[in-house]
Amino acid sequence: MKKVIILLILFMATTATGCKFIVPSTPQKPSQPAKPMEEPLPQLEEDAPLPEEEAPLPEESPEQRISDDGILRFPEGTITLLAYEDEMNLPETLGMPLVEETIVLENADTFTGSYEKTLIYQDARLVLFSPPQDGQRFYLISIETENENVTTNRGITLGDTLEDMQQAYPEVTRSLDGTTGTDGRYEMMFQENPYTYLLFYVEEGKVIKIQLLHEFA
DSSP states (O other): OHHHHHHHHHHHHHHHHTOOOOOOOOOOOOOOOOOOOOOOOOOOOOOOOOOOOOOOOOOOOGGGGSOGGGEEEETTEEEETTOBHHHHTHHHHHOSOSEEEEEEOOSOGGGTTOEEEEEEOSSEEEEEEEOTTTSSOOEEEEEEEOOTTOEETTSOBTTOBHHHHHHHOTTOEEOOSSOOSSOEEEEEEOTTOTTEEEEEEEETTEEEEEEEEEOOO
16 A cells, blocks of 8 residues: 555656656667768779881982973883982983993082992983992982983973973073073973973074983082
C-alpha cells in the first residue's frame, strides 16, 4: 500500500511539473566521415610518335632553275643551259669536240680555284663550269652556235629575219654592244635568273648566230 501511495505521489509530481521521463533512444553508430571525392587520375597520354627526321631535300640541279627558253634543239638532241654535261650526252648530240681545254681560274675573286672547260666544235662553242670543291662534274654556262639546223624553243633558227625573231620574242631588246642600226646583238633576259640570257646576233636583217649565256653575279 505504501508503494502505491509513493507511485501516486510521484505521478502527481511529474504531472504538475511537466517533467517527462527521458527514455533513452537506441544508440546510433557514429556516422562515418564522407569519403573525399577521388580526383580522376590524369589520363596518360599515349607516347607521341617521335618526329621523323626529315630527309634532306635533293640538291637542286642548275637545270631546274631555267625555263624552256634555255634549250637549243639540235638534230641529234637538245642542249640546255645550266644542265650538267653528263645529263646532256654531248657526244651523241654534237659529236666529239675538235678542241677540249680545262683551266683553273686564277685571280677570279670568289671563283678563284674553280674549273672552266671549253669545248669547240665545227659550228658550236661550249663553256662549262665546276666549283673548286668539285672539278669533276661540269654544267653549261655558255653555248653559241652557227649550226643552221639548230632551233630555239620558240622555233627561231639561223637565217630567220629580224622581224621573225622579234615576233617570236617580243621581250627581246637591243644590246648595248656599241653597234648602231638594226644589225647587232639582241638579248632576252630570263625572269627567273637575271644573269641568264638568250642572245641573237643579226647581220643584214637575219639571225646568223644564237647564244645561251649565264653570267655570275
